[in-house]
Amino acid sequence: MRVPTTRILWLAALLAALAFPFLTDNLYFLSIVITAFITAIAVYGLNVLVGETGQLSLAHAGFFGIGAYTAGILAVRFDLSFWLALPTAVAVTAFLGFLVGMVALRTRGDYFAIFTLGVGVVITGILDLWEGVTGGTDGLIGVPPPTRIGPLTFESLEAQYYLYLFCLALTILAVRNLSRSLVGRTLLAIRNDEHLAEAIGINVGRTKRLSFTISTSLAGFAGALYAPFLGYLGPSVSGLVMMFNMLLYLMIGGAASLAGPLVGTLLLMAATQGLLAFEEYQLLILGPLLVLSIIFAPTGIAGLVNRIGQRLSDRKTKPGPSAAPSSPSPKNRARPSHAPPHAEAGN
Amino acid sequence: MLLRTQKLGIDFGGLKAVDAVDLVIGAGAVTAIIGPNGAGKSTLFNLLNGFHKPTSGRIFFEGDDITGLPSHRIARRGISRTFQTTRLFPTASALENVLIGYRMHTRTNLWDAILRTPRARREEAECRDRAMRVLEFVGIPELAPLPVGSLPQEAQKRVAIALALVSQPKLLLLDEPAAGVNANETAALAELIRYIVSSGTTVCLVEHKMRMVMALADTIIVLNHGQKIAEGPPDQICSDPAVIEAYLGGRRDA
Numbered sequence: 001m002r003v004p005t006t007r008i009l010w011l012a013a014l015l016a017a018l019a020f021p022f023l024t025d026n027l028y029f030l031s032i033v034i035t036a037f038i039t040a041i042a043v044y045g046l047n048v049l050v051g052e053t054g055q056l057s058l059a060h061a062g063f064f065g066i067g068a069y070t071a072g073i074l075a076v077r078f079d080l081s082f083w084l085a086l087p088t089a090v091a092v093t094a095f096l097g098f099l100v101g102m103v104a105l106r107t108r109g110d111y112f113a114i115f116t117l118g119v120g121v122v123i124t125g126i127l128d129l130w131e132g133v134t135g136g137t138d139g140l141i142g143v144p145p146p147t148r149i150g151p152l153t154f155e156s157l158e159a160q161y162y163l164y165l166f167c168l169a170l171t172i173l174a175v176r177n178l179s180r181s182l183v184g185r186t187l188l189a190i191r192n193d194e195h196l197a198e199a200i201g202i203n204v205g206r207t208k209r210l211s212f213t214i215s216t217s218l219a220g221f222a223g224a225l226y227a228p229f230l231g232y233l234g235p236s237v238s239g240l241v242m243m244f245n246m247l248l249y250l251m252i253g254g255a256a257s258l259a260g261p262l263v264g265t266l267l268l269m270a271a272t273q274g275l276l277a278f279e280e281y282q283l284l285i286l287g288p289l290l291v292l293s294i295i296f297a298p299t300g301i302a303g304l305v306n307r308i309g310q311r312l313s314d315r316k317t318k319p320g321p322s323a324a325p326s327s328p329s330p331k332n333r334a335r336p337s338h339a340p341p342h343a344e345a346g347n
Numbered sequence: 348m349l350l351r352t353q354k355l356g357i358d359f360g361g362l363k364a365v366d367a368v369d370l371v372i373g374a375g376a377v378t379a380i381i382g383p384n385g386a387g388k389s390t391l392f393n394l395l396n397g398f399h400k401p402t403s404g405r406i407f408f409e410g411d412d413i414t415g416l417p418s419h420r421i422a423r424r425g426i427s428r429t430f431q432t433t434r435l436f437p438t439a440s441a442l443e444n445v446l447i448g449y450r451m452h453t454r455t456n457l458w459d460a461i462l463r464t465p466r467a468r469r470e471e472a473e474c475r476d477r478a479m480r481v482l483e484f485v486g487i488p489e490l491a492p493l494p495v496g497s498l499p500q501e502a503q504k505r506v507a508i509a510l511a512l513v514s515q516p517k518l519l520l521l522d523e524p525a526a527g528v529n530a531n532e533t534a535a536l537a538e539l540i541r542y543i544v545s546s547g548t549t550v551c552l553v554e555h556k557m558r559m560v561m562a563l564a565d566t567i568i569v570l571n572h573g574q575k576i577a578e579g580p581p582d583q584i585c586s587d588p589a590v591i592e593a594y595l596g597g598r599r600d601a
Contacts, residue, residue: 174461181460181467182450182474189447192436199396199430201422201451201514210457 005309009259017165021158030157036269037168038226043249043261044175045218050247051255052179053211054191058243059100059116062123063216065238067093067223069127069134072143072233077133082146086224093220094213101212105205120243128235139234143227160229167225168262171218176258178214187211188256252293254300263301349374349518349549350395350426355404356573357394364390366573367404372518377544378551379564383593386570388553389431392520395551396428397421409517423451427516429507431523437496441487441506444495446478448513481513482506484546485539501532505539512543519543521552525559537563561585569593 021030046060070089074080080088100119107115127134134140146154146163154160178184186207189197198204227233236242245268253264271289275282297304350372357365365387372378380388393399395406397418405414413421435444453474459467482488485505490498495506504524511519524540525533537559544550554560560567560581567584569577571593577584584590 177463178457178460181463182447182453182455182471183457183460185443185447186450188436188439189450193434195398196430196434198398198418199422199428200448200510201419202447203417203419214457 021161027157030161032273034161034164036266037164038222040262040265041168041171042219042222043246043265044171045215046246046250047261049211049215052187056113057116058113059119060219060246061243062120062238063093063097063219064223065123065127067220068227068233068237071224072140072227075143082228089224090217090220094217097216098213101209105208124235124238127238139232141232143231146228252300254302257302260300260302351407353405355401357399358402363573368575370568372551374549376565377563379560379567380553381560382570387573388570392522396426425517427511428520429511429522431526433503433507435495435506438494440492441495442478442491444506445509445513446474448510449474449477451514477513481509485509501528518549523554525556533559
């Protein structure tokens with residue numbers, strides 16, 4: 001009963017997204033939404049690693065930067081078409097992600113977070129200091145918009161909007177299929193308990209490296225879309241502010257959920273825009289908002305909506321004593337008693 | 348003979364948690380490992396399934412040397428285990444918890460998953476099917492759709508056993524299967540273990556509940572301070588002076 005509701009919501013969101021350019025002629029709004037779409041792709045990547053595999057990486061913005069700069073440099077310095085620069089940037093980011101993952105995943109928990117934080121800082125440092133290639137602090141200027149493909153041109157912002165929307169939809173579809181598959185369940189098993197996962201024959205090390213590579217590939221993909229959209233790149237695209245913003249979008253939206261990254265990114269980016277007038281005081285509003293949401297909705301907005309939906313559908317199906325289909329137990333097997341577990345000294 | 352260890356030992360910075368243990372687990376039988384707290388029983392299990400690498404000795408499974416293999420490779424060879432405490436995913440259903448246990452026999456990769464290839468669909472259906480059948484086997488098919496966290500302790504233990512069984516292991520290691528459940532539930536779990544053995548899976552268990560051990564085990568191995576101090580059928584172990592001394596304490600420093 002709840003599955004169709006979710007499907008209707010997704011369909012409505014898609015229709016709204018398709019109609020959006022016709023509803024506004026404010027190009028500023030349009031560019032904000034495009035930025036949110038691109039950022040959301042990166043946040044989906046973060047969700048695979050942080051939300052589903054339970055590995056808190058703080059290098060994600062760094063890989064976003066690598067993707068952006070790779071695509072930007074290829075376009076500016078080598079005149080490569082966007083349609084070649086994009087897959088190249090994704091491949092480069094995936095490869096570097098794989099290498100970093102091999103080393104970083106030898107650490108666990110907090111150490112992994114700290115290690116990857118260091119990786120992110122190093123990446124930003126390289127983008128900042130390798131002036132000959134990256135343009136240094138001045139940045140990389142003049143990244144052209146996506147080149148035409150057949151009859152489709154991407155000169156106008158509206159055309160770019162649909163291109164980025166398409167990329168986001170593709171990402172969501174891929175991530176949805178992934179998280180519902182056996183591969184996705186394998187990631188969740190690792191998040192739940194690494195020892196148990198090992199004991200049931202899962203190669204935890206290899207699976208974590210896979211997850212890290214998927215995650216960085218999506219960061220690179222988002223970055224490679226960001227470069228031609230913005231037209232200009234500075235080292236801050238990979239910086240800590242970007243990193244913690246992505247993490248914030250994920251946590252507020254709801255980690256390990258399909259809608260969470262999108263909802264969190266759109267809502268918080270819109271909120272940041274709305275609070276722009278308050279200048280430096282906007283943090284005074286965003287900060288407490290964050291604290292409140294972590295207290296009252298630790299599973300994010302998606303988790304909260306899910307819980308409310310569950311409660312509503314529970315109320316509707318109340319008449320039945322239990323949702324479980326009662327199939328007859330095999331012969332002499334005793335039904336488990338529902339007595340409280342007997343407290344016996346374990347071990 | 349399914350599994351054999353040869354002078355198996357592990358040294359934690361000078362402490363010999365398991366010390367030169369020779370043991371044999373016969374196929375189709377129930378082997379119980381008992382001993383006072385800290386005797387090294389769980390450490391022995393961790394050695395057998397590869398969580399710890401032994402610092403001395405060797406482990407042979409079906410005649411092959413499996414010493415030092417990573418635990419996921421040992422699991423793939425057919426040694427499965429449960430844990431003292433439930434490590435299941437509390438918010439996922441019993442079925443969802445169990446089906447991932449069959450993952451080791453599937454080959455769905457990243458591209459299968461993203462593109463939802465026929466293989467991905469087929470293998471997922473197969474996992475569900477296997478999981479459902481093993482939940483029936485352990486006697487809780489009606490609990491399949493319920494979140495594991497909402498189930499009583501004994502049912503959770505059955506789910507954990509189902510997860511260990513779904514890959515169809517040759518050897519099942521049960522670490523205190525009856526910890527934290529009452530007497531009736533203990534009897535029901537003992538019956539389940541007998542049922543598992545009768546269906547062809549060899550069982551080795553660590554357990555503190557003596558009545559259960561005496562009724563179930565074909566062979567009992569007694570550990571104390573990491574060393575094997577006795578081995579034999581239950582009635583022989585009961586009257587073994589070394590065992591009685593280890594449990595009741597012959598001298599104050601024992």
